[in-house]
Amino acid sequence: MSGSTQGQVAVVGAGLMGAGIAQVAAVAGYDVVLRDVSAEAVDRGWGAIAASLAKFVEKERLTQGDADSALARVTGATDLDAAADADIVVEAVFEDVDVKRELFAALDRMTRPETVLATNTSAIPITQIAAATSSPERVVGTHFFSPVPLMQLCELVRGYRTSDLTLARARTFAEAVGKTCVVVNRDISGFVTTRLISALALEAARLVENGVASAEDVDTACRLGFGHAMGPLQTMDLTGIDIMVNAAGNVYDESQNETFAPPEILRRMVAAGDLGRKSGRGFYQY
Numbered sequence: 001m002s003g004s005t006q007g008q009v010a011v012v013g014a015g016l017m018g019a020g021i022a023q024v025a026a027v028a029g030y031d032v033v034l035r036d037v038s039a040e041a042v043d044r045g046w047g048a049i050a051a052s053l054a055k056f057v058e059k060e061r062l063t064q065g066d067a068d069s070a071l072a073r074v075t076g077a078t079d080l081d082a083a084a085d086a087d088i089v090v091e092a093v094f095e096d097v098d099v100k101r102e103l104f105a106a107l108d109r110m111t112r113p114e115t116v117l118a119t120n121t122s123a124i125p126i127t128q129i130a131a132a133t134s135s136p137e138r139v140v141g142t143h144f145f146s147p148v149p150l151m152q153l154c155e156l157v158r159g160y161r162t163s164d165l166t167l168a169r170a171r172t173f174a175e176a177v178g179k180t181c182v183v184v185n186r187d188i189s190g191f192v193t194t195r196l197i198s199a200l201a202l203e204a205a206r207l208v209e210n211g212v213a214s215a216e217d218v219d220t221a222c223r224l225g226f227g228h229a230m231g232p233l234q235t236m237d238l239t240g241i242d243i244m245v246n247a248a249g250n251v252y253d254e255s256q257n258e259t260f261a262p263p264e265i266l267r268r269m270v271a272a273g274d275l276g277r278k279s280g281r282g283f284y285q286y
Contacts, residue, residue, distance in 0.1 A: 006030040006176065010083035011090050012103065014045025014076075017120055018092035020148025023049045024177040026070040027062070027149075033086065035077045042076035049074060052149055080106055088116040088173050090142060095246045097124050101132035108133035116169050118142040122194045123250040126159030126187040136161035140170045141184070143191060146239055154179035157187050189254030190247070198248040199259050201232040202266075208233070208283070209265040215283040233283040237276035241269050 006029040011022045014036035022034045022045070034049075036042045053067040062070075075082075080103075083089050089107055093099055100119060107117055117139045119129055130136035141157025154174040158167060167183070174181050184191045190198060204218045213221075219231020236244050245262045252260040269275070269282065276282035 007087040010086035013092035190251035237282035
């Protein structure tokens with residue numbers, strides 16, 4: 001077990017989301033194992049945490065001592081066995097159901113029976129992932145939002161067999177790392193938030209595609225008309241056009257609702273490598 005008063009968390013996937021989840025857990029006092037398939041990916045994740053903590057210190061939201069202590073609680077690993085002693089495992093890998101099912105089957109075999117197995121999926125039904133395990137009652141959705149250290153929400157998602165105890169333990173963890181939770185009682189594809197933002201973002205893209213309005217004006221309309229902090233196209237650029245296409249595509253595949261069919265403009269942008277901020281170009285230039 002862990003020397004931490006909070007317990008031990010394993011985060012599988014050291015990308016933007018995984019690093020953010022690891023950061024908030026470490027700041028909250030958990031011992032964290034950050035695991036990815038390569039040492040380079042782990043190092044990038046650890047570096048992202050260090051840079052983010054430095055910004056919090058610079059803005060006087062954390063002391064240097066607290067930031068140093070949090071960083072010291074994060075250990076990198078490339079071996080999945082490093083998750084074996086965790087009290088909760090949070091998966092934050094690529095949004096592909098087969099990848100997730102394979103990972104959860106492995107985690108199911110190596111972790112303790114009481115370990116919570118959580119997935120950060122934004123769209124894939126929890127039941128599909130949990131079905132790859134022998135203990136679907138301990139699988140739950142913990143959908144955090146990017147950037148994790150700044151966003152307040154965590155969407156807790158019940159699978160068909162998720163137990164009340166697992167849901168309660170996931171809520172305890174999410175609230176301990178500073179999040180406000182909403183509970184999705186039936187794990188339809190896309191849950192609540194991804195369905196809502198996908199419908200808005202895809203329609204915004206269609207308006208631009210059809211020449212109805214510019215990207216700038218669509219975003220301005222949502223910011224000033226609806227009070228949104230960012231417009232839907234700016235949000236897509238921030239999270240990644242490819243991420244939206246994958247998430248909306250998963251919802252469409254499950255529901256066959258045309259609202260969630262990614263329009264041609266988004267598929268062409270992904271094919272061209274215009275993925276948003278991370279590629280330097282999306283609906284806007286960076």
